[in-house]
Amino acid sequence: VIPAAFDYEAPGSVAEVVSLLGDGVHVLGGGTWLVPEMHAGEVRPRRVVDLGRAGIDAITVADRLLRIGAMATYADLLASADVRDRAPLLARMAAGITGGAAIRAQGTVGGSLVAARPQSDAPAVLVALGGRAVVAGPAGERRIPVSELIAGPMRTTLAADEVLVAVELAAHGAGCGYVKLKRGESSWPIATAAALIEAGPDGRCRTARLALGGVAGTPVEVELSALLGGAARSPGVLADAAAMAAAAIEDPWEDVLAPAAYRAAVAGPVARRAIDMAWEDATTWS
Amino acid sequence: MATAGEDRAVPLAAVADAVYSLGYILALGIEPNLEATRSYRPPNIRHLPDELGRLQVYTTYPYAVHVSVVEVDAETGIVDVRRHVVAHDCGTVVNPSFVDGQVTGGTVMGIGAALGEEFVFGDDGVPLSRGFKSYLLPRAADLPEIELEHQVTPSPHTLLGTKGAGESGFAGAQAAVFNAVNDAIRPLGARLDATPASAPNVLAAILGAA
Numbered sequence: 001v002i003p004a005a006f007d008y009e010a011p012g013s014v015a016e017v018v019s020l021l022g023d024g025v026h027v028l029g030g031g032t033w034l035v036p037e038m039h040a041g042e043v044r045p046r047r048v049v050d051l052g053r054a055g056i057d058a059i060t061v062a063d064r065l066l067r068i069g070a071m072a073t074y075a076d077l078l079a080s081a082d083v084r085d086r087a088p089l090l091a092r093m094a095a096g097i098t099g100g101a102a103i104r105a106q107g108t109v110g111g112s113l114v115a116a117r118p119q120s121d122a123p124a125v126l127v128a129l130g131g132r133a134v135v136a137g138p139a140g141e142r143r144i145p146v147s148e149l150i151a152g153p154m155r156t157t158l159a160a161d162e163v164l165v166a167v168e169l170a171a172h173g174a175g176c177g178y179v180k181l182k183r184g185e186s187s188w189p190i191a192t193a194a195a196l197i198e199a200g201p202d203g204r205c206r207t208a209r210l211a212l213g214g215v216a217g218t219p220v221e222v223e224l225s226a227l228l229g230g231a232a233r234s235p236g237v238l239a240d241a242a243a244m245a246a247a248a249i250e251d252p253w254e255d256v257l258a259p260a261a262y263r264a265a266v267a268g269p270v271a272r273r274a275i276d277m278a279w280e281d282a283t284t285w286s
Numbered sequence: 287m288a289t290a291g292e293d294r295a296v297p298l299a300a301v302a303d304a305v306y307s308l309g310y311i312l313a314l315g316i317e318p319n320l321e322a323t324r325s326y327r328p329p330n331i332r333h334l335p336d337e338l339g340r341l342q343v344y345t346t347y348p349y350a351v352h353v354s355v356v357e358v359d360a361e362t363g364i365v366d367v368r369r370h371v372v373a374h375d376c377g378t379v380v381n382p383s384f385v386d387g388q389v390t391g392g393t394v395m396g397i398g399a400a401l402g403e404e405f406v407f408g409d410d411g412v413p414l415s416r417g418f419k420s421y422l423l424p425r426a427a428d429l430p431e432i433e434l435e436h437q438v439t440p441s442p443h444t445l446l447g448t449k450g451a452g453e454s455g456f457a458g459a460q461a462a463v464f465n466a467v468n469d470a471i472r473p474l475g476a477r478l479d480a481t482p483a484s485a486p487n488v489l490a491a492i493l494g495a496a
Contacts, residue, residue: 181485183484185428187419262486266363270362
């Protein structure tokens, strides 16, 4: 039972959503976070604005950009040929979402991003993909890098009268790797690594992108192109990349499932495995 | 039905019929119920110590042997249970599917205790393990199929030769899995002396030994 009264609105357009936002207003996406929090009395919104009828659940392609509506679910990602072809990393992430089919059909990419939980899959993956957040407010839309949308653990840079309506991604032809470390099927992710590698016909790395999740309060981008550019895949190179990834974590996250020291220790191995997987993918894909 | 010490008897059926059809002709203070009480005493219970000071407070002792094969990721401390075999003896098996379920359930509970289940408290004493996302139970996909072998040695001390079937899963599984983890990390010079053998604890032991 939700212990506090609140107003419920389910407007039919983004403009109406924006007009209903403000202090004390919570936005309802898939509801996998908000509804349990309301039941537990941890949040007591005066108004809940449901995005379910706002028409922002489509996955479309325009101007070479893949646009994921904020209300698209993980199941929608898995069902989309555009996602599979243009952002296979996103499809790979969606297939491993904790909670099974029920959560995949309910949870939304936009919701995960705005919740900004350090342990969630989507934020670091969207950072690795160089995603841009489409934000609607009273003055219209603005676009910011996903990494700038996330302000800190469970915090975004959205103003009280703004709402995330989509994430835009440039299609990538890179090989991709995604590694998620968790303590068991029922565990939140402890550490995730999302890697994108482009390789030449000789197998040498051209470009590399890596983002780590779960290991710090916000996704950690690791600049690897200088290290890996022109390099051939070898255990030594992968070990150097892992060391660079581990060194990029300044303030490791900690929760009831794993202390900071553990996250700092596994970040390197998890990064190395994701890079290796992406490199393998890049050299077998074309 | 006969009255002790007297030469009078009535068939039981007549008594039952009288209680059913004429019970209310009795005085108000007399309950018109048929009632029988029996108590059973297992013959091998000993509540007073014998000459060696030994007590015998439980009727039967089921026993089991657990063999667990685990794989430990030395870089992350993640433990993967690859095989778990239980040979147990609960005496006469009355209902095989119930016994399989009891032993499997107990074994999984033991594996969970060995690897994941832990009450965590904050420095202020507030419990931090408040649900099944923070208190980790094994799920089906975390486990191999538990392989069961039944040995049937009927107990001479129970009516049907049965022994307990619920107990033999838990403790043996916990010990076998925990020992398997220690066996796996021994070449690294590492050893755990407390459950759970969770990934953070296993990795801390490995890194501490290096």
